[in-house]
Amino acid sequence: MAQRTAETRxxxxxxxxxxxxxxxxxxxxxxxxxxxxxxxFQFPTLVSILGGQVxxxxxxxxxxxxxxxxxxxRNGVPPYDGGVFHQAPLLLxxxxxxxxxxxxxxxxYILSDLAIGFMLLRIxxxxxxxxxxxERIRHDLTxxxxxxWYFFIEMFDQFRxxxxxxxxxxxxxxxxxxxIKLRNHPLFVAFxxxxxxxxxKGYPSVGDASLYLGLLPLxxxxxxxxxxxxxxxxxxMYSSLLxxxxxxxxxxxxxxxxxxxxxxxxxxxIGEIILMIDTTYALMRRDFEAQSPPQPSDEASSHGWDRExxxx
Amino acid sequence: xxxxxxxxxxxxxxxxxxSASSAGQEAFTAKDAIPILKAPEAFHEExxxxxxxxxxxxxxxxxxxxxxxxxxxxxxxxxxxxxFTHYNLFPRSIGQILHSFDVEExxxxxxxxxxxxxxxxxxxxxxxxxxxxxxxxxxxxxxxxDTNWKGLTNTLSGxxxxxxxxxxxxxxxxxxxxxxxxxxxxxxxRSPAAKNNTESRTNPRxxxxxxxxxxxxxxxxxxxxxxxxxxKNKSGIASLxxxxxxxxxxxxxxxxxxxxxxxxxxxxxxxLELVQSVTTVFDVAxxxxxxxxxxxxxxxxxxxxxxxxxTTSKVVLHLPQTTEYRNQYQLVPFPPQGAYSIGSTQDxxxxxxxxxxxxxxxxHPASTPFQISLRWENSRPKSVLPISxxxxxxxxxxxxxxxxxxxxxxxxxxxxxxxxxxxxxxLPWYLKLYxxxxxxxxxxxxxxxxxxxxxxxxxxPAVDRSRPAVLELALRLPAKSMVKFSVSFDKVFLxxxxxxxxxxxxxxxxxxxxxxxxxxxxxxxxxxxxxxLRIYQEREASLVQSRLTMDEDxxxxxxxxxxxxxxxxxxxxxxxxxxxxxxTPDFSMPYxxxxxxxxVIALFFGSIFNLMTRNFEVxxxxxxxxxxxxxxxx
Numbered sequence: 001m002a003q004r005t006a007e008t009r010x011x012x013x014x015x016x017x018x019x020x021x022x023x024x025x026x027x028x029x030x031x032x033x034x035x036x037x038x039x040x041f042q043f044p045t046l047v048s049i050l051g052g053q054v055x056x057x058x059x060x061x062x063x064x065x066x067x068x069x070x071x072x073x074r075n076g077v078p079p080y081d082g083g084v085f086h087q088a089p090l091l092l093x094x095x096x097x098x099x100x101x102x103x104x105x106x107x108x109y110i111l112s113d114l115a116i117g118f119m120l121l122r123i124x125x126x127x128x129x130x131x132x133x134x135e136r137i138r139h140d141l142t143x144x145x146x147x148x149w150y151f152f153i154e155m156f157d158q159f160r161x162x163x164x165x166x167x168x169x170x171x172x173x174x175x176x177x178x179x180i181k182l183r184n185h186p187l188f189v190a191f192x193x194x195x196x197x198x199x200x201k202g203y204p205s206v207g208d209a210s211l212y213l214g215l216l217p218l219x220x221x222x223x224x225x226x227x228x229x230x231x232x233x234x235x236x237m238y239s240s241l242l243x244x245x246x247x248x249x250x251x252x253x254x255x256x257x258x259x260x261x262x263x264x265x266x267x268x269x270i271g272e273i274i275l276m277i278d279t280t281y282a283l284m285r286r287d288f289e290a291q292s293p294p295q296p297s298d299e300a301s302s303h304g305w306d307r308e309x310x311x312x
Numbered sequence: 313x314x315x316x317x318x319x320x321x322x323x324x325x326x327x328x329x330x331s332a333s334s335a336g337q338e339a340f341t342a343k344d345a346i347p348i349l350k351a352p353e354a355f356h357e358e359x360x361x362x363x364x365x366x367x368x369x370x371x372x373x374x375x376x377x378x379x380x381x382x383x384x385x386x387x388x389x390x391x392x393x394x395x396f397t398h399y400n401l402f403p404r405s406i407g408q409i410l411h412s413f414d415v416e417e418x419x420x421x422x423x424x425x426x427x428x429x430x431x432x433x434x435x436x437x438x439x440x441x442x443x444x445x446x447x448x449x450x451x452x453x454x455x456x457x458d459t460n461w462k463g464l465t466n467t468l469s470g471x472x473x474x475x476x477x478x479x480x481x482x483x484x485x486x487x488x489x490x491x492x493x494x495x496x497x498x499x500x501x502r503s504p505a506a507k508n509n510t511e512s513r514t515n516p517r518x519x520x521x522x523x524x525x526x527x528x529x530x531x532x533x534x535x536x537x538x539x540x541x542x543x544k545n546k547s548g549i550a551s552l553x554x555x556x557x558x559x560x561x562x563x564x565x566x567x568x569x570x571x572x573x574x575x576x577x578x579x580x581x582x583x584l585e586l587v588q589s590v591t592t593v594f595d596v597a598x599x600x601x602x603x604x605x606x607x608x609x610x611x612x613x614x615x616x617x618x619x620x621x622x623t624t625s626k627v628v629l630h631l632p633q634t635t636e637y638r639n640q641y642q643l644v645p646f647p648p649q650g651a652y653s654i655g656s657t658q659d660x661x662x663x664x665x666x667x668x669x670x671x672x673x674x675x676h677p678a679s680t681p682f683q684i685s686l687r688w689e690n691s692r693p694k695s696v697l698p699i700s701x702x703x704x705x706x707x708x709x710x711x712x713x714x715x716x717x718x719x720x721x722x723x724x725x726x727x728x729x730x731x732x733x734x735x736x737x738x739l740p741w742y743l744k745l746y747x748x749x750x751x752x753x754x755x756x757x758x759x760x761x762x763x764x765x766x767x768x769x770x771x772x773p774a775v776d777r778s779r780p781a782v783l784e785l786a787l788r789l790p791a792k793s794m795v796k797f798s799v800s801f802d803k804v805f806l807x808x809x810x811x812x813x814x815x816x817x818x819x820x821x822x823x824x825x826x827x828x829x830x831x832x833x834x835x836x837x838x839x840x841x842x843x844x845l846r847i848y849q850e851r852e853a854s855l856v857q858s859r860l861t862m863d864e865d866x867x868x869x870x871x872x873x874x875x876x877x878x879x880x881x882x883x884x885x886x887x888x889x890x891x892x893x894x895x896t897p898d899f900s901m902p903y904x905x906x907x908x909x910x911x912v913i914a915l916f917f918g919s920i921f922n923l924m925t926r927n928f929e930v931x932x933x934x935x936x937x938x939x940x941x942x943x944x945x946x
Contacts, residue, residue, distance in 0.1 A: 082773025
């Protein structure tokens with residue numbers, strides 16, 4: 001699921017095309033997406049390589065673990081009575097009838113991708129949606145792009161429960177203040193909260209990034225108020241390029257160690273954090289400009305929106 | 313650690329002895345009307361030697377102690393509690409352990425080195441898996457099995473100076489098909505005739521199995537083991553046990569087995585049997601390439617007398633099985649009564665020379681100390697009968713990197729007929745097994761219909777940090793075939809405190825065990841497991857014979873099966889232990905990781921807190937007083 005949804009990232013901006021030629025454009029985009037997926041499925045090695053990447057598949061999104069869960073269930077072994085399968089029972093139910101047929105599984109992925117694309121399209125049209133999620137505490141320390149796995153590998157035993165609680169609270173503690181403060185911008189709140197979760201959840205993957213990066217263009221009006229877009233873009237590119245390399249150096253070649261991959265996760269995390277801070281700042285700044293536009297007679301008007309402003 | 317365990321053991325032993333004696337008294341007052349007659353305890357000592365085809369010499373010490381009661385069946389249980397109040401030959405420490413933890417059957421084996429099935433055939437000792445293996449049947453009447461098992465492992469740990477206390481829930485399993493009860497007693501109760509009479513008497517019992525593949529065995533484990541013997545190593549065959557020589561061998565295994573057995577064909581006399589065994593493979597040809605050996609050369613000690621407490625004291629030499637011509641070697645002294653053959657058919661005949669130390673040393677003082685030497689023409693055999701064990705198994709890891717891996721098991725069936733086998737594999741929780749990747753190859757070809765080979769499959773998925781994965785298969789191995797299983801797994805990332813101090817050495821994965829019934833074959837060392845003595849001893853031989861004749865009443869079919877079984881031996885074949893390396897974190901990093909991660913999180917928290925709680929304001933030009941912009945949203 002993860003690697004499929006990751007590709008929807010590309011569709012986000014396209015959904016914002018002008019309304020007049022939208023329908024013809026949409027058909028073109030959707031058929032291209034369909035064709036692209038069908039083409040990609042012709043390379044089974046690509047699918048298995050991507051499915052095994054730690055940036056993409058986490059313990060709660062791994063298709064391999066899902067297959068194992070379905071297999072155990074099919075053979076009368078309780079799938080949750082073991083350490084392998086952690087996924088939602090609904091997923092088990094959904095994949096139980098189709099998993100033996102690879103074509104149906106591929107079809108399911110393609111359809112869900114198209115559905116996601118269609119929903120993003122609808123959201124753009126309506127621009128009026130909200131989202132919420134919650135998380136469960138787990139103890140699988142398989143590395144991912146998040147900040148937690150290495151932290152809890154290295155954490156002293158007696159402090160582990162404390163930090164697990166603190167970090168899990170951290171994921172949803174922002175929901176209330178953000179929802180109150182930015183209550184006039186539900187779409188941006190959806191983006192921000194999904195970014196918070198995508199950053200601070202226990203098992204984030206690029207699938208989570210694809211969600212918030214897909215939602216980000218819905219608020220494209222704030223882009224011009226952002227101060228660090230170049231830095232953010234660089235951090236994202238830097239980490240997505242180096243993460244697989246450092247993983248390979250650590251786990252396969254042995255010439256690097258866990259710190260390499262952890263450092264890249266940290267860079268990625270900083271990128272996400274700066275993205276959140278900067279977009280929030282930009283949104284609020286835009287609001288401020290809208291509510292108290294510079295007076296034509298004002299001295300600062302010559303600078304447009306670039307006048308000196310401080311937060312108090 | 314060991315000191316501490318020792319102290320705990322002393323405590324538990326003393327408390328156990330108190331409870332044992334009080335329980336014994338209660339039993340006595342309650343049942344003093346019952347005629348409890350102590351059968352004489354008996355002790356047998358025996359040493360089996362066999363020159364192996366590759367020049368090594370196999371030695372198997374077996375010390376058997378019986379503690380028995382003359383009892384009819386319904387009184388046996390009551391007698392069992394009385395059993396452990398008097399100790400003559402039976403070691404008190406073992407008796408108390410059995411009593412306080414409700415143990416019905418106990419098997420503990422320490423092994424160093426790997427048994428080479430291909431060169432050596434099958435050993436007499438039933439367990440040869442590298443490391444420590446402990447399995448026990450515990451009485452579950454009081455539903456205390458888990459507590460008792462924990463107590464048992466900890467107490468044995470103290471008794472044998474071994475890390476048996478590390479056999480905890482994360483490695484303990486309960487096999488469903490392997491490791492059934494052993495002993496004639498249990499064989500007897502399994503027969504249909506006996507079952508009818510004793511159905512009400514069968515106790516609920518539970519099996520527990522655990523192994524420590526990385527445990528090293530050395531002198532400190534042998535010393536307490538020797539202390540359990542009636543004569544220690546002061547006299548008798550045990551005086552050959554010199555740790556200096558025993559541990560300088562290619563293979564070393566030391567075991568204790570406790571099981572209930574029957575003393576007569578009706579099983580009205582039952583006894584508890586304690587078998588202690590030491591198995592070694594001496595590398596005789598290591599120094600000069602010569603296959604000649606003497607007993608003094610092997611053990612650097614001598615037997616001056618049989619253990620006075622022993623009922624029988626024998627040295628059995630399996631004569632080398634040469635082809636071409638017979639007299640390639642010279643055995644000195646040759647037993648006065650001559651060599652004789654065991655085995656009934658052409659396929660399993662084995663010539664043995666038996667030396668009775670009781671008669672030889674006590675009636676012929678001239679033969680003291682006891683000595684054997686075997687010399688070959690030109691120091692080497694010209695031709696020996698090759699050995700091909702019926703079932704050989706290998707297990708290995710596939711794949712590379714520290715993320716994923718695969719496990720492959722190859723089982724070779726060299727028999728001319730199909731063989732039923734039970735495969736048991738325990739994998740630690742830090743290997744996440746994907747059973748949906750399980751595949752079978754028969755002679756190199758992947759087969760789709762697994763039902764033909766795998767008749768039953770029992771799988772227990774692992775739970776992180778609490779129990780291992782167990783895979784147990786009932787197999788039907790086709791004649792002259794090689795069956796290969798493979799399954800893939802993921803390696804788990806452990807907390808830094810869960811790694812051993814030598815983290816980059818890797819983790820040991822214990823042996824897989826294949827239980828199989830095989831026909832007895834020529835050239836193998838010894839079949840029959842612990843019961844092999846019964847093949848040499850008339851007393852036991854007649855017992856087996858009478859049991860067989862009694863079973864003839866069961867009908868023709870049962871009789872045929874029994875006759876076949878008498879030629880069959882239940883053997884456990886152990887695979888290699890494996891070493892798996894897991895990805896390691898940087899052990900010097902805890903502080904750095906904690907501070908860096910917390911900094912990043914604080915960066916976000918601080919910034920968002922800032923944005924959420926403060927509003928924008930236009931900076932006033934110099935000197936200006938009134939505010940231009942005020943808060944926007946709130």
